[in-house]
Amino acid sequence: MQDLQQQLDFILELDRLKGVYRQAMVKSDKNRNENSAEHSWHIAMMAQTLHVYAEAPIDLARVTIMLLIHDIVEIDAGDTFAFAAQVDLDAQEAKELDAANRIFGLLPTQQFEEMRNLWLEFEAAQTNDAKFAKAMDRVLPLLQNMKNAGGSWAKHKVCKSKVIDRNKILADISPKLWTYVTEQIELAVDNGWLLNE
Amino acid sequence: MQDLQQQLDFILELDRLKGVYRQAMVKSDKNRNENSAEHSWHIAMMAQTLHVYAEAPIDLARVTIMLLIHDIVEIDAGDTFAFAAQVDLDAQEAKELDAANRIFGLLPTQQFEEMRNLWLEFEAAQTNDAKFAKAMDRVLPLLQNMKNAGGSWAKHKVCKSKVIDRNKILADISPKLWTYVTEQIELAVDNGWLLNE
Numbered sequence: 307m308q309d310l311q312q313q314l315d316f317i318l319e320l321d322r323l324k325g326v327y328r329q330a331m332v333k334s335d336k337n338r339n340e341n342s343a344e345h346s347w348h349i350a351m352m353a354q355t356l357h358v359y360a361e362a363p364i365d366l367a368r369v370t371i372m373l374l375i376h377d378i379v380e381i382d383a384g385d386t387f388a389f390a391a392q393v394d395l396d397a398q399e400a401k402e403l404d405a406a407n408r409i410f411g412l413l414p415t416q417q418f419e420e421m422r423n424l425w426l427e428f429e430a431a432q433t434n435d436a437k438f439a440k441a442m443d444r445v446l447p448l449l450q451n452m453k454n455a456g457g458s459w460a461k462h463k464v465c466k467s468k469v470i471d472r473n474k475i476l477a478d479i480s481p482k483l484w485t486y487v488t489e490q491i492e493l494a495v496d497n498g499w500l501l502n503e
Numbered sequence: 504m505q506d507l508q509q510q511l512d513f514i515l516e517l518d519r520l521k522g523v524y525r526q527a528m529v530k531s532d533k534n535r536n537e538n539s540a541e542h543s544w545h546i547a548m549m550a551q552t553l554h555v556y557a558e559a560p561i562d563l564a565r566v567t568i569m570l571l572i573h574d575i576v577e578i579d580a581g582d583t584f585a586f587a588a589q590v591d592l593d594a595q596e597a598k599e600l601d602a603a604n605r606i607f608g609l610l611p612t613q614q615f616e617e618m619r620n621l622w623l624e625f626e627a628a629q630t631n632d633a634k635f636a637k638a639m640d641r642v643l644p645l646l647q648n649m650k651n652a653g654g655s656w657a658k659h660k661v662c663k664s665k666v667i668d669r670n671k672i673l674a675d676i677s678p679k680l681w682t683y684v685t686e687q688i689e690l691a692v693d694n695g696w697l698l699n700e
Contacts, residue, residue, distance in 0.1 A: 335522030
């Protein structure tokens with residue numbers, strides 16, 4: 307019964323991710339900020355749909371779990387805007403590792419280790435599964451911004467070069483999606499939603 | 504390129520599930536109503552954690568996708584409170600089937616059929632995978648209500664017998680979780696959160 311209680315404590319703790327808000331806006335719900343729980347659902351669904359464009363073989367079930375858990379650390383560490391001007395990356399990384407240890411650590415040992423390892427694999431972005439998962443996490447905000455007159459890019463005056471840098475992980479893992487993304491970035495510049503530098 | 508455009512249209516349409524609100528409350532975010540997108544994420548995470556209590560063999564990857572897609576029809580059909588007094592179930596079912604055809608129908612044919620079939624399997628609740636997924640969808644509101652002084656049960660004066668009816672799908676699929684749930688229901692009655700009838 308001890309394991310079950312630990313698992314239920316973990317499940318209830320997850321509720322807090324619904325209160326972590328991101329820069330992305332939910333256009334279909336009064337253009338409010340998006341929270342990290344619904345974002346995690348959305349990119350997991352995106353992977354179900356776009357996995358057919360993965361160039362290397364990927365394990366969709368693993369990718370899906372990675373996407374479901376990738377933001378859980380934000381319960382303690384908060385969300386960092388991808389294009390924030392000044393972020394101490396080392397400090398943020400340390401905070402997220404502490405968060406992973408505390409939150410996944412609510413679980414019985416074996417599940418704790420499995421989830422923490424999967425999260426670490428996602429963060430390292432070295433395996434095909436992690437690279438594809440990262441790519442999903444990066445492409446969805448682009449789709450949202452393109453649908454929303456530039457969205458968080460326009461609001462924070464983001465440069466084209468930074469968006470290219472952030473999305474180029476796609477080039478290897480999914481050339482077809484990369485082609486689409488580069489076209490969209492050009493279109494965003496033409497529309498004045500991204501700075502041309 | 505036609506397939507990709509269809510898939511992207513589907514992904515963007517999913518954004519609307521973030522604006523479908525349920526009776527459950529998010530205690531950790533100012534006790535606002537929960538939306539169906541973040542709920543779907545939460546029960547998918549619940550399945551990752553509690554699948555170890557499934558009595559019959561289940562395919563966790565299929566269960567996870569079922570849970571991710573199970574509420575998408577609500578974009579058109581709306582959320583129905585599990586304990587609503589008067590619902591025309593046939594009419595609701597017809598509305599949800601139309602919604603499944605329209606929304607999954609945004610996808611290329613093969614993905615449309617895969618997702619619609621998985622959704623139909625979930626709704627029918629006959630296979631082990633679907634039964635376990637249904638159980639997750641039913642147990643999470645119980646955990647939330649127990650953490651929130653009766654939550655939607657107390658607000659809508661729900662009877663114990665209805666909650667037992669709704670959760671008894673657990674008895675076969677996970678006796679251990681069923682034991683836990685029946686104990687919690689008794690506790691809810693003792694606390695005055697459920698009517699004892």
